[in-house]
Amino acid sequence: MLRIAIFVTLLLVALVYALRKGGGPEKAVAAILLFMLISDQALHLIFAVNFLSVDAGHLLIDLIAAAATMTVALTAYRFWPMLAAVLQFLPLLAHTTRAIDMDLHPIAYLTMQVAASWLLPPLLVAATWQHQKRLAQAGSDRSWYISLRPSSRNAAKH
Template sequence: MASSPTWRAKLRDSTCTNARPPLLVATLRTAARPVDRKTHAWFQMEMLRIACFLTLLLAATIYAMRKGGGPERAMAIILIAMLAADRLLHLTVPPRFEALDPGHLAIDIAAAAATLLLALAAHRFWPLIAAALQMLPLLAHVSRAVDVSVHPIAYLSMQVAASWLLPPLLVLGTWRHRKRLQFCGSDRSWRDLWQRSNPNMRGQ
């Protein structure tokens, strides 16, 4: 019976020897914390960015639909359609920026074509700026296709940078439309050629 404590002490010493040293455990925990914090911080910043953009886009489109003329309402519809297509794409296909993104390429081509058509038809100057901005994401896709070494973050930034400028541009165009209505009493929305081919657009 006297050897029992000695046997238990040896077993305890053997278990402690095979276990991880406390210093190693503390080091591993400390090394893991910054990664978790960085990931959490990045997620919070991304959610904040999306919330700010959606708020800006919602305010601009509501203002344009309520106070704008035909071109302003058309641009609001284009922006809403872009957002809806982007959300549907992300529900079916996860975003990927390591290679050429065909889903966003299709959305950007359709948006650029619609905005260019609006710029040609509208009796406004600002749709020309919007059409130029819509071309920037296409340049991002071309750059990605030509140079595969483009960093995914750079590819993503080139795609979304112009999107932040479109809602303020729409607000400015709608505000200018309201000012012209105040001073002139009317503000023609469409060019003559477009109005001749579309008589229903004359009063808009």
Template sequence: MRIAIFYILFVSCTAYALWRGGAPERAVAGSYFSIWLLDQALHFVYASDFTELDPGHLVIDLLIWVAFFTVAMRAKRFWPLWLASLQTIAVVAHSAKFLDVTIAPRAYLTMQIASSFPVLILLAFGTYNHQKRLKENGFDPSWRSKSLK
């Protein structure tokens, strides 16, 4: 049931962001969708039991962390900082497993997937607020300027 709820949330939030979001929302949605495709391919060729470090998911989590961090540093929004912070939990999970292989497999799995639901909710929240600012102001700048004025 949890997986079905995740897929419904995943499809609805990413579609909403791609359809109604500004550039940062679309960048996050596109990145998250791309990483989901990569994750599906990984599961097709490699099944992890989470008893040891999972190098495939480590790479995936690092890639999406870099994408979220990049958007957070460039976007004229606050919510992408939360995404990067949440994704840091998954990256730390791999570090913890690398340093202490006795961590329970369920704890390692939970740390990897714990941020999945909040990330999607934040994406929908960011998209909603983008639409709200467009309605109120008629514009909503997406990116910070390159200068530090």
């Protein structure tokens, strides 16, 4: 239980920092992690999780989080969201491994599901700190890629 309390504390500190001081990508990933935290807590209140078979509830949470993080990674004007997306896809490998090998020990399945999540709070803190550093140096920090193609209306004018 102490391990969970430490992780949740680190995560909450990272979330508050990112939501208060981060740019668009930092806030978006913080929102994704907050969704995961709340969904996970709700899941554990409603269902007992035993890790003896594919954990459908966590699989759904992980699928949503991976898709959302990949969307941020593909649209953010930052490199770090790609790292976050990879870390969000690793639990999907755990679910796939469990589906393929039902003899996988439950502790191994649990560890594969949660181990990568320990890297997300420090990554989010570092990304937010870098955003603040760029703001201090340049006065602005571009958050998102903007399409360079003119819209069809503007193209007709040119």
